[in-house]
Amino acid sequence: xxxxxxxxxxxxxxxxxxxxxxxxxxxxxxxxxxxxxxxxxxxxxxxxxxxxxxxxxxxxxxxxxxxxxxxxxxxxxxxxxxxxxxxxxxxxxxxxxxxxxxxxxxxxxxxxxxxxxxxxxxxxxxxxxxxxxxxxxxxxxxxxxxxxxxxxxxxxxxxxxxxxxxxxxxxxxxxxxxxxxxxxxxxxxxxxxxxxxxxxxxxxxxxxxxxxxxxxxxxxxxxxxxxxxxxxxxxxxxxxxxxxxxxxxxxxxxxxxxxxxxxxxxxxxxxxxxxxxxxxxxxxxxxxxxxxxxxxxxxxxxxxxxxxxxxxxxxxxxxxxxxxxxxxxxxxxxxxxxxxxxxxxxxxxxxxxxxxxxxxxxxxxxxxxxxxxxxxxxxxxxxxxxxxxxxxxxxxxxxxxxxxxxxxxxxxxxxxxxxxxxxxxxxxxxxxxxxxxxxxxxxxxxxxxxxxxxxxxxxxxxxxxxxxxxxxxxxxxxxxxxxxxxxxxxxxxxxxxxxxxxxxxxxxxxxxxxxxxxxxxxxxxxxxxxxxxxxxxxxxx
Amino acid sequence: xxxxxxxxxxxxxxxxxxxxxxxxxxxxxxxxxxxxxxxxxxxxxxxxxxxxxxxxxxxxxxxxxxxxxxxxxxxxxxxxxxxxxxxxxxxxxxxxxxxxxxxxxxxxxxxxxxxxxxxxxxxxxxxxxxxxxxxxxxxxxxxxxxxxxxxxxxxxxxxxxxxxxxxxxxxxxxxxxxxxxxxxxxxxxxxxxxxxxxxxxxxxxxxxxxxxxxxxxxxxxxxxxxxxxxxxxxxxxxxxxxxxxxxxxxxxxxxxxxxxxxxxxxxxxxxxxxx
Numbered sequence: 088x089x090x091x092x093x094x095x096x097x098x099x100x101x102x103x104x105x106x107x108x109x110x111x112x113x114x115x116x117x118x119x120x121x122x123x124x125x126x127x128x129x130x131x132x133x134x135x136x137x138x139x140x141x142x143x144x145x146x147x148x149x150x151x152x153x154x155x156x157x158x159x160x161x162x163x164x165x166x167x168x169x170x171x172x173x174x175x176x177x178x179x180x181x182x183x184x185x186x187x188x189x190x191x192x193x194x195x196x197x198x199x200x201x202x203x204x205x206x207x208x209x210x211x212x213x214x215x216x217x218x219x220x221x222x223x224x225x226x227x228x229x230x231x232x233x234x235x236x237x238x239x240x241x242x243x244x245x246x247x248x249x250x251x252x253x254x255x256x257x258x259x260x261x262x263x264x265x266x267x268x269x270x271x272x273x274x275x276x277x278x279x280x281x282x283x284x285x286x287x288x289x290x291x292x293x294x295x296x297x298x299x300x301x302x303x304x305x306x307x308x309x310x311x312x313x314x315x316x317x318x319x320x321x322x323x324x325x326x327x328x329x330x331x332x333x334x335x336x337x338x339x340x341x342x343x344x345x346x347x348x349x350x351x352x353x354x355x356x357x358x359x360x361x362x363x364x365x366x367x368x369x370x371x372x373x374x375x376x377x378x379x380x381x382x383x384x385x386x387x388x389x390x391x392x393x394x395x396x397x398x399x400x401x402x403x404x405x406x407x408x409x410x411x412x413x414x415x416x417x418x419x420x421x422x423x424x425x426x427x428x429x430x431x432x433x434x435x436x437x438x439x440x441x442x443x444x445x446x447x448x449x450x451x452x453x454x455x456x457x458x459x460x461x462x463x464x465x466x467x468x469x470x471x472x473x474x475x476x477x478x479x480x481x482x483x484x485x486x487x488x489x490x491x492x493x494x495x496x497x498x499x500x501x502x503x504x505x506x507x508x509x510x511x512x513x514x515x516x517x518x519x520x521x522x523x524x525x526x527x528x529x530x531x532x533x534x535x536x537x538x539x540x541x542x543x544x545x546x547x548x549x550x551x552x553x554x555x556x557x558x559x560x561x562x563x564x565x566x567x568x569x570x571x572x573x574x575x576x577x578x579x580x581x582x583x584x585x586x587x588x589x590x591x592x593x594x595x596x597x598x599x600x601x602x603x604x605x606x607x608x609x610x611x612x613x614x615x616x617x618x619x620x621x622x623x624x625x626x627x628x
Numbered sequence: 629x630x631x632x633x634x635x636x637x638x639x640x641x642x643x644x645x646x647x648x649x650x651x652x653x654x655x656x657x658x659x660x661x662x663x664x665x666x667x668x669x670x671x672x673x674x675x676x677x678x679x680x681x682x683x684x685x686x687x688x689x690x691x692x693x694x695x696x697x698x699x700x701x702x703x704x705x706x707x708x709x710x711x712x713x714x715x716x717x718x719x720x721x722x723x724x725x726x727x728x729x730x731x732x733x734x735x736x737x738x739x740x741x742x743x744x745x746x747x748x749x750x751x752x753x754x755x756x757x758x759x760x761x762x763x764x765x766x767x768x769x770x771x772x773x774x775x776x777x778x779x780x781x782x783x784x785x786x787x788x789x790x791x792x793x794x795x796x797x798x799x800x801x802x803x804x805x806x807x808x809x810x811x812x813x814x815x816x817x818x819x820x821x822x823x824x825x826x827x828x829x830x831x832x833x834x835x836x837x838x839x840x841x842x843x844x845x846x847x848x849x850x851x852x853x854x855x856x857x858x859x860x861x862x863x864x865x866x867x868x869x870x871x872x873x874x875x876x877x878x879x880x881x882x883x884x885x886x887x888x889x890x891x892x893x894x895x896x897x898x899x900x901x902x903x
Binding site for chain 1: 794795796798799800801802803804805813814817818
């Protein structure tokens with residue numbers, strides 16, 4: 088106990104939902120020693136962010152700490168006054184949020200935002216704090232540490248911002264930092280840089296940390312101990328290596344189920360090409376830089392083709408060209424043996440019906456002012472001419488197909504659904520058109536692991552039932568391994584290779600593919616160290 | 629009835645008040661000949677009679693009954709304002725949505741035309757137009773609708789532009805939907821909140837604008853009653869400490885407040901805000 092910087096006992100957090108109090112965290116105990124990193128993991132709704140905020144004595148709007156104590160170095164934050172808590176926050180406890188881009192004030196330079204906390208708490212003067220900022224930027228391996236602080240947030244990439252945010256959290260040398268999913272929004276290659284930077288700095292300053300994530304492999308690299316949460320309850324807690332080697336609870340095992348997700352073998356005819364892209368070039372402005380450069384891809388009917396690459400590789404642009412939203416400047420699209428017009432406006436209704444797109448952000452892909460009945464009913468009416476009772480019955484059937492109960496959901500608006508449910512509705516909308524090919528643009532990247540797995544399962548089942556072909560655009564290689572039959576690797580607008588999934592995931596690798604593959608976090612706690620050592624070695628040669 | 633009553637009590641007090649006032653005005657408009665004790669243009673007595681049991685609010689500068697003229701004035705003032713505002717929203721809203729949805733040359737063309745109209749001060753432009761086409765009720769409605777549609781156009785276009793780029797609109801385009809469907813079903817429901825708010829404001833502006841024109845002698849033409857011109861005709865009485873000439877102005881103010889109460893409440897609904 089004496090060694091603990093943070094001791095939580097019997098913490099209960101109550102939220103008001105529709106005027107009724109209900110517990111979202113049911114009595115959690117936590118111990119965090121000085122200089123220790125504790126991983127909190129669980130799917131969305133597990134209460135991990137609420138616990139993270141409670142560790143600062145803070146709750147979200149509409150929530151309150153209803154029972155328990157939060158002892159931070161002798162002070163009970165559950166009962167402390169607002170003034171006492173204010174003196175701690177930013178100085179002795181700091182917080183790094185999931186989206187650094189949304190957490191910085193876009194109107195101020197990074198270094199001014201860095202200096203805000205030390206200045207307002209009177210710990211440092213303007214000159215000193217700037218020197219410290221530059222020092223921290225250097226330690227966090229940000230490029231040009233002397234200058235980067237004088238830029239505005241939008242001038243940095245996502246990974247750089249996340250590191251700048253960490254620097255800001257370190258500004259007052261806090262005893263405890265809470266990291267709330269700091270790398271979730273980043274792609275795998277960027278994630279590595281941020282992870283190693285965060286880990287090194289936390290170790291160097293001997294700061295205790297709560298590391299919140301839904302990704303077990305990430306937490307394995309960072310944490311000394313792991314606490315698994317589900318629905319606001321503690322599931323199990325142990326040392327990282329022990330947890331990975333022998334998880335005790337069934338729930339813990341399901342957390343990395345998607346990594347072990349097994350694709351069923353499908354029978355298909357490799358000569359039956361449903362769609363091919365032949366030597367496609369595309370750019371967003373006339374005579375502008377080429378976003379796609381001589382891209383050729385073949386898609387076999389009934390298969391799932393994954394298109395992978397980091398952000399900026401042109402994989403989403405490929406989807407837009409396929410849909411005809413972006414007119415290719417050169418090349419040809421062949422669908423079902425016929426040449427497709429490059430602009431969707433020139434395509435006939437039947438072609439549009441057969442080629443459906445599912446968007447990454449279900450939030451913006453569904454009209455917030457239409458009920459699910461309207462959203463799903465429209466393609467039925469438009470493509471198939473269904474009306475009245477017939478249409479309603481089909482909508483109910485579609486909702487059942489995506490595992491949503493028609494009675495409960497028919498008249499809801501998208502705003503009343505969770506992220507995973509919205510994505511299911513998007514899938515149902517695509518299915519309503521009875522298409523032959525569905526393009527899935529990063530549809531699982533905004534969802535957490537467990538929801539992700541259920542969506543992939545759903546897609547797999549639908550493919551078997553309806554003989555669909557998928558083009559699956561993603562940066563997540565675990566997903567690729569789980570669902571794809573063939574994989575196209577893209578890099579800077581070019582196709583590096585197209586091969587079967589088995590061939591891609593077994594050597595010999597293409598150079599870039601290898602880098603991409605090796606960037607996917609593994610369950611091994613030594614993995615990050617090992618990888619960084621190997622890369623350093625490779626660069627030395 | 630039961631259902632009506634239960635939903636009535638669910639409405640906030642201010643909106644209830646607003647709805648009652650608006651209903652009263654509408655009744656006034658519809659039933660003016662039966663409600664008014666005397667005719668609209670009947671000359672009955674001496675000018676500026678004080679309030680009495682025969683002439684409840686006295687008489688005006690020509691000896692016509694004030695109360696009757698206020699009641700008839702509702703027809704001209706409210707009627708013209710309502711029709712002009714609706715027309716302005718129909719034209720401006722439709723073109724604004726169209727410009728945002730179609731974009732390109734059409735958008736440029738419409739927007740620059742609107743810029744040209746807006747560059748001329750609206751009162752002067754209205755005076756000019758009315759002098760050219762003459763001051764009938766129809767031309768008044770058309771001129772005001774044209775002038776106000778420019779403001780509605782700009783609002784509808786700018787709000788719709790932020791909706792048009794959303795994925796769900798793109799999804800509808802990819803489905804092969806026509807322009808009308810996009811505007812009516814995908815975009816309009818998402819821009820209705822600011823448009824409704826604007827309607828309340830705009831209606832009041834139009835109302836005041838007509839009164840201004842009437843006050844200047846280019847609005848409703850005598851002998852027809854109109855609240856704006858009634859204030860002007862009887863303005864001399866104010867200097868004698870008589871509030872009668874201000875009653876038409878009060879009628880304008882009351883309706884303005886009532887409409888905005890109702891708009892606030894509808895806006896709350898349309899924007900989907902929950903308490």
